[in-house]
Structure formats: structure tokens, C-alpha cells
Amino acid sequence: MRLQQLKPALVLLITSLLMTAASADVTRYPLPNNSTFPIAQAVEVTSGSIIFLSGATPAPANADAEVGTPAYYGDTKTQALSTLNRITENLEGMGLDMGDVIKLQVFLVGDPANGGNMDFSGFMEAYTQFFGTDEQPNLPSRSAFQIARLGSPLMFIEIEATAVRN
Numbered sequence: 001m002r003l004q005q006l007k008p009a010l011v012l013l014i015t016s017l018l019m020t021a022a023s024a025d026v027t028r029y030p031l032p033n034n035s036t037f038p039i040a041q042a043v044e045v046t047s048g049s050i051i052f053l054s055g056a057t058p059a060p061a062n063a064d065a066e067v068g069t070p071a072y073y074g075d076t077k078t079q080a081l082s083t084l085n086r087i088t089e090n091l092e093g094m095g096l097d098m099g100d101v102i103k104l105q106v107f108l109v110g111d112p113a114n115g116g117n118m119d120f121s122g123f124m125e126a127y128t129q130f131f132g133t134d135e136q137p138n139l140p141s142r143s144a145f146q147i148a149r150l151g152s153p154l155m156f157i158e159i160e161a162t163a164v165r166n
Helices: 003-022 076-092 120-127
Strands: 025-030 040-047 049-056 101-109 141-147 157-165
Touching: 040 101, 040 141, 049 076, 076 101, 076 120, 076 157, 101 120
Parallel strands: 101 141
Antiparallel strands: 025 040, 049 157, 101 157
């Protein structure tokens, strides 16, 4: 076949692919046994555009405080709220919102004030303000890990997000 004969077919194929990417099909599978824990067991994307956001970290809670002091970034809940708000802003800049998030990977550092253990409940207090609410009921799949350290002293959280364009 000649290129001239292929052009209409290529245009149709490219148009079809672009239209498919513009409307994603997402299925969220709940946790078993009627669990109310606010994550999905799995999220399936059968079409659409997937966006991988780089890890987000908190802004200083008190930029006037000395770096490396607890007041600089705040506790885990404060840091989680800041980080989730940063992710919200990043998504909005792409025409998306938290309801489009399908996966989160959460990295938590142990808090010296908590015996070196991650403050999972502090994280969850912030998380449940963004996911599983009446305003935003979509639940992502999620992993949470305790890690040794992040780039700044007493920074307790970094979150990577994956979203889909519906």
C-alpha cells in the first residue's frame, strides 16, 4: 500500500486512540467483609490516561522556626495535610482532583516523639479528610511504609500519587 492510501486509516486510528485516552474507565474494588477502612482493595483502569506524580513532601509549618526542630514541619498530621494539599494543587494544575487518584504510596518516617515509630493514626486523621468523604468518596489503592529518613530532619512524610484522567 502507498502512504496516500494509509493516511485515512492512520488518521482514524490516531483519533480513536486520543478519544479513548480522554475518557477513562475506572473500577474501584472495595475491601472484603464490608470493611469501612478508607482504601480500595484494587483499582482497575481499562482505558484512559494515567498520570504518575512525583513524590510530594510537606511545606514548612513554621518557616520562621529553625530547620531540624519539631516546629519547622510540625507533627505527622500537620505534614500529611500539607502534603495532601500540595498533591491537590498539582492535580488541579492538570485539570484533575483527588477523586482521580487511583494509587498512593506513602512513606512515613518514625517520629522520635513517638518512640521512633511512624504516627499512622496522625497520617490517617489527615488522609480521611481527602478520601472517603461525602464530597469525595473515591478510594485509591494505597501502601504505607515506615522508612529510615527523608531529605530533611524531622520531615515525616512523602507521598507518590497515581491518577487517571476520566
